[in-house]
Amino acid sequence: MQGAVLYGARDIRFEDRADPTIVEPTDAIISLPVTCICGSDLWPYRGVSPFPAGTPMGHEYCGYVEEVGRDVTSVKRGQFVIGSFFASDNTCPHCHHGFQSSCVHKTAVGGAQAPRLRVPLADGTLVATRDMPDVDHIPSMLALSDVMGTGWFAADAANVKPGSTVVVVGDGAVGLLGVLSAKQIGAERIIAMSRHEARQKLAREFGATDIVTERGDEGVERIKQLTNGVGADSVLECVGTQESMMQAIKSTRPGGSVGYVGVPHGVTLDGADLFFRHVRLLGGPAPVRRYLPQLIDLVFAGKINPGKVFDLVLPLDQVAEGYRAMDERRAIKTLLRPSGN
Ligand SMILES: [Zn+2]
Numbered sequence: 001m002q003g004a005v006l007y008g009a010r011d012i013r014f015e016d017r018a019d020p021t022i023v024e025p026t027d028a029i030i031s032l033p034v035t036c037i038c039g040s041d042l043w044p045y046r047g048v049s050p051f052p053a054g055t056p057m058g059h060e061y062c063g064y065v066e067e068v069g070r071d072v073t074s075v076k077r078g079q080f081v082i083g084s085f086f087a088s089d090n091t092c093p094h095c096h097h098g099f100q101s102s103c104v105h106k107t108a109v110g111g112a113q114a115p116r117l118r119v120p121l122a123d124g125t126l127v128a129t130r131d132m133p134d135v136d137h138i139p140s141m142l143a144l145s146d147v148m149g150t151g152w153f154a155a156d157a158a159n160v161k162p163g164s165t166v167v168v169v170g171d172g173a174v175g176l177l178g179v180l181s182a183k184q185i186g187a188e189r190i191i192a193m194s195r196h197e198a199r200q201k202l203a204r205e206f207g208a209t210d211i212v213t214e215r216g217d218e219g220v221e222r223i224k225q226l227t228n229g230v231g232a233d234s235v236l237e238c239v240g241t242q243e244s245m246m247q248a249i250k251s252t253r254p255g256g257s258v259g260y261v262g263v264p265h266g267v268t269l270d271g272a273d274l275f276f277r278h279v280r281l282l283g284g285p286a287p288v289r290r291y292l293p294q295l296i297d298l299v300f301a302g303k304i305n306p307g308k309v310f311d312l313v314l315p316l317d318q319v320a321e322g323y324r325a326m327d328e329r330r331a332i333k334t335l336l337r338p339s340g341n
Pocket residue numbers: 088089090091092093094095096100102103104105
């Protein structure tokens with residue numbers, strides 16, 4: 001098969017890769033009707049995060065089970081399944097507490113920008129849909145694998161409740177789906193921080209009631225003005241820089257919560273500053289597995305359509321253009337179609 005492999009900064013190639021095979025008896029092999037590029041793939045792509053040259057890329061996936069190892073009991077050949085970027089056993093204490101992305105047996109899933117993928121710990125990781133999704137639903141199912149699950153975790157971690165006032169920092173795909181999640185949970189006011197017109201439009205479509213274009217302390221000032229000087233109940237931090245993290249913390253009212261899902265790059269927090277702010281912080285790699293059954297039902301019921309974040313669709317062999325478009329912010333998120341699947 002052929003898939004996407006990253007060699008160096010901005011050097012992504014579509015090239016021959018070995019077909020995945022069952023390695024452990026708990027593995028499954030799935031074929032991928034669609035795949036995509038994640039905002040977090042841009043960190044290594046830009047040379048910001050180190051990686052070994054020749055890394056197969058992609059960690060978001062859904063598709064049809066082709067083959068399972070002899071110990072797999074809960075998924076079968078032919079089923080449509082969705083999993084998370086961390087494989088998990090779903091049986092350890094952390095999994096039982098709903099933090100499958102901290103599973104004691106967690107394993108990163110990689111190489112999904114390809115026609116086929118090996119998923120470890122298939123029983124714990126994969127969730128099969130009751131019915132086969134329509135072709136129209138498949139991009140939304142793919143979004144559940146990471147961006148939608150992560151946006152939902154941001155909202156859950158930020159303690160969004162019906163009637164909440166919510167701020168979303170970051171207008172990438174995760175931030176936009178954080179807006180959608182807050183709306184679905186019942187937030188009354190959702191303030192999206194964005195200075196990009198197309199993204200503002202999608203944020204409004206997903207449920208944003210206000211847009212703030214200012215950043216940093218000016219952005220915080222604007223949030224305070226919009227909330228009668230109080231600050232927000234819940235703030236979703238979906239970027240991962242020092243500025244975005246401080247923007248999130250300072251926009252939160254005393255007693256409020258920050259859900260942070262942007263992978264931190266150079267973020268440091270001052271203990272004394274945090275002490276007097278009285279805010280709760282919960283974040284990290286989203287335990288997507290916890291939310292999959294509920295989110296799959298919401299997609300089937302037509303209540304959410306997270307696949308709308310894909311604003312560029314390319315054949316998989318044009319993966320390099322997909323990365324360029326996201327790097328240059330011409331695209332929010334690129335959907336890729338492997339040929340023949
Ligand atoms: Zn576990």
